[in-house]
Amino acid sequence: MNSQLKPTQNAMPPRILIVDDNPSIHEDFKKVLEVHEDLIPDIDQFEIDDFEADPSPQFRIDSAYQGHEGIQMVADGEAQADPYSLAFVDMRMPPGLDGLQTIEQLWKVSPDLQVVICTAFSDRSWEEMNAQFGYTDSLLVLKKPFDDIEVFQLAVALTRKWEMTRQAGLKQRELEELVRQRTVELEQAALHDGLTGLANRVKFNDRLSETLTRASCYAQKTAVFLIDLDQFKYINDTMGHPVGDDLIRNVGKRLSRVVQDAGLVARFGGDEFAIIQESVVNEQEIPLLATELLAAIRTPVELGESSVVVSASIGIAVSPCDAETPVDLVKNADLALYRAKADGRGCARFFETNMDQQLRNRREMDSRLREAIANEEFVLHFQPLFLSASGGVCSLEALLRWNDPNSGLVSPDKFIPLAEETGLIQPIGEWVLSEACRQACNWPEEVRVAVNVSPVQFKCGSVLKSVAKAINESGLDPSRLEIEITESVLLSDNADTLEQLHAIRDLGARIVLDDFGTGYSSLSYLRRFPFDKLKMDKSFVRDLNQADADAIVSTVANLGRCLGMETTAEGVETEEQYIRLVKEGFTQIQGFLRGKPVAAEDVAGTYLSGFSRVESGALCSDRIAWKSDELLHRIAETIDNSHSEASGAETHRQLVTATKLE
Template sequence: MDQGILMVGADNRVLVHNQKARDLLGVSEGLLHEGARFDLLQQHQIDRGEFRKVNGELRHLLESAALGTAAVTYERERPNGTSIEVRSVPLPTGGLVRTFTDITERRRREAALRLAEAEYQTLFQNAVVGVYRANLDGTLVRANQALAKLHGYGDSACATAPGTGFTHDWYVDGDRTHAFMRLLLTHGRVDDFVSEVTGHATGRPIWVSETAWLVRDAEGCPSCFEGTVVDATERKRAEAQIEHMARHDALTGLPNRRQFQERLTQELVHAQRQGTAVAVLCCDLDRFKTVNDTFGHPAGDALLCTLADRMRRSLQPGDIVARLGGDEFAIILLGRSHPHGVGAAAQRLIEVVGEPVDIDGHLTNVGVSIGVAIGLDDGDRADLLFKNADIALYRAKEAGRHTCRFYEAGMDMAVASRNLLEIDLKDTVRNGGFALHYQPIIDLASDTVRGFEALLRWPHAAKGMISPADFIPLAEETGLIVELGAWALRDACQEAASWPSDLRVGVNVSAVQIQHIDFHQHVLDALVRSGLAPERLELEITESVLVKDAERVIACLHRLRRIGVRLAIDDFGTGYSSLSYLCQFPFDKIKIDRSFIQDACASTSGAIVRAVVGLGKHLGATITAEGVETQAQLDWVRREGCSEVQGFIFGKPMPPSVIKGMMRPVGVGHDQQPERTHCPVSCERRSLLDA
């Protein structure tokens, strides 16, 4: 038998026992055998402390000598750690029958089960996510504290108490209940089912994310389902915020380019179905960059917000204004196709944008240029209509800004020509198709050539010589001026290195170039490659160079001046804050713009020239008059005290091969070395002009 058995007669002697009983009780055959006295066996157990792990009334019963007259079942743990179950049944004739069962393993399993249950309950109740079990009808059977708290209840008992109406239906909004159960019954599991909870104890709705799975019975049929629930309210808010950010401009709160294109597509579809009209206005702020550079980016941002609000308030309900980026805006006008109505709306925008704005106590104003395209006449697709409005904007800027232009057939040809010119420009820069021509600069004190200004020329294979006024702005806009300017520096220095050592070369520098991080290195590279002395290189910059990031630009110019490079401020008097920058940086030369020389007879121009000459003398700078074309102009600038002159009266810009003739020494024999390269103005003027 797997159990121990012991039968005791009425005379208190053992009648029957088996080996299992001796093993479980831990006694020898000398103590337990047929005929042994049962009271001696009990006393032996008492003496060795067999019952010391048993407490209370049971221990008193076990340590008594009585056989007992009633059936009894109990469990006890022996000193060696073995747990046994004892069943004792009295016999009708006296005595008893007792069985012993080893339940050590069973107790271990039960203890492990209790521990596991306790751990499960701890995990279940203390989980940071809601955990539940529900019947297939949605009634919750069990819910943990996190789930109860999620729904605003004090504890899980309140949440699942009868009458609370706390059901799984709250997790799915309306028709989504059926969608949830259909997915669950079809696939046996639902992951990250996000829905709105309407049954919150506080009455406020929340969003939750739920993962659930079916629980099946022994036959494999669904009996209930379990799941976990987490609060997804913040997640939904974050998603909504991200979606808003993806469709709105972060600075102004206006719709961005993405939403603008979506709405324009929708409105065009509606216009096609309903036979209505829609107008698109492309808007670009004028002079915004100057304000931004002058007052700083925070002030520029504040200005953009102010103008965006003005635009929004000037439109009719239903119209849409969007910020596409930078200072670019776009507007959709609904239900208007007549040019008069659209033009009136555009004119209102020009007026409200042009009103002064207070920036840190300074009144400033910007303008706006507007291009208009009307659908479906100017385009039945969003991209086409917007492109045509942008073409019209380009023409509005050409017309002088602060104005509005409607798209007309043929406008795109001008834009196409510009795009083709840009392609040609890139190819020419890459293939080295540009050339430098040189215009002489004459010293009035000695009537000699002091140097030459290097000027970019583009001899186009098909279009002939293209004006710098056409390709320089394009090169600056596309950034190609950096590569083109670096080449011009190298080539001009290389050419000047072959001239007599007293001649300088002037090279124009674009604002885009000098703001480039490698500009300083480009200058050094040109000097090192050519071997030209730094003091023979004269960089000509306009005042606009100093407007943006002036501190960094001036620091760069100081580094160049320390190595000997001369610096000239070009077109003086036509830029921005000229005098303030002259105080910050002592230029070697000031070049008076040709517009003041051409108007030599005007008293205002004369006063300006005299003022610049006086300023130059005070600063120790050379004063060069540009654009001198007549003898009268030459005599006038000489009388006013200019140091140098430059203009067609002495020569147009010429290729390097032509200017070589101007560098012959005067009054010196062939076997003598010249002390100075001399060009008498009176002798050379006509030949230079002819050239």
């Protein structure tokens, strides 16, 4: 027998169903089909009577004597996952269904079933069959009387065809499932953030559009939350990017737990998250969710052996009152986020109609600040500090002013916060240090100069380089330079900040703790670093007659005396305050009562006229003897090298090494 006619070798032989009302026909079919293939001769020599059936069957053959019975047997085979491959169906089966009606029902139960309809020449024509079933390759016609070999060939060929069709169907379904899974993976990659698995900006925008459309139909509100982690870059830089990634993943999970089914959480990248709060009926749900989000983010995060505490700023815009389109809603939430950052971070702010103008003002201010740096529009004013004992000037504090060609003098509280946020504080701060030291070289050597330094400069690691450069270029005796910092510099409890302070001290400069008493744990700072001076915040002087302020004033004076530190009282404006503070033991007084800020060119004539006049050039040349020439050379060399070989923390480490006293 031709090998192409061999059925596939399965665990079970194919099932064939004979549907005929004549029992003798069933016996004839079984006689023909119950034959082992190895005993089948070549087709040219085929004689059915020349061989006996092998006990191992080639097919499994079942009989049905009416159409309904056959249909049920095929249905049972499908249900038991043991389907029929082929059915020989007689055209005439009185009474009940005829052959065509039976075939129609069989295909409803098993669409892949191959069918051979056994019909006489007097039965229905092929055209009638096509008219009922259409042209199909699953139906063959066997005219009576039929030959045994024809029956066998049909059985072998059609069961093989059924099996191959079945396998092709399974393969197609496998491919379809593979395509479906790959589509899901591609969609996941296209619409989700790779680090957190949260929705990305594309999916967020699609969902927001759908949500706003649905909300307009049901008169519901939709809130958009934009979230930025505060000081995330600092955590990333100091603890490493793997820790930063773990923190981002952790925050994403926390946000998802808070929001749950109330909306969608997305990550836009970096430390930026966004949330859609859907189907808001009661507006109180919005601030409640904001409160829960802030609390969830503030909870300490355990990352390996470290415990990290991070806060977040949140901007909120609500549709339809704030905006009706996705673009405008996100833009307004972004404006509210800027307000949250400007208000001190760690808080949530709702959009207000004037925020758009404020943002334009902020951008304009940023542009003008950059121009001011390039055009050297900054100037210094100086306010004196007086010794309580003698009333003489002991120090002058440098106060930055922006001499705007359009607006005149601009006070630092108008532009310093923006400069800190944008990083412009670094070039501005470096200029202030250099200019203050240069101006101080023109003063009597008994008078120091005090310069305020921003926490941002410490975080960027640029302070030490700026101080060393200012001292080196001006020739100022470093003991005459006072670096004033606020408690916020030490809030992070960072060893690098303390190392920078010690390195500045090693240069010979003095370190002053400004606005003392307004921070969080001032006494702990005094234990961690030996400051040279405490400057009590002016709010306590203003409220001097109140019992609590009076107690603090007395405590600060005594604390300085016990620790061997100078103490300065700021904001002294009345004689009564002056007398009281001197009596309490403050060693220095600063305020409008004795001295207001004046321009640099007016300092000498206003406050230094009582000192012996010294030529500035000679004075500065003498100052260079404050340390060995070798150490000055090392400072200058380190500064030069840092421009080409180092930056950031590496520059800081080089400067610390170069400025250690031998």
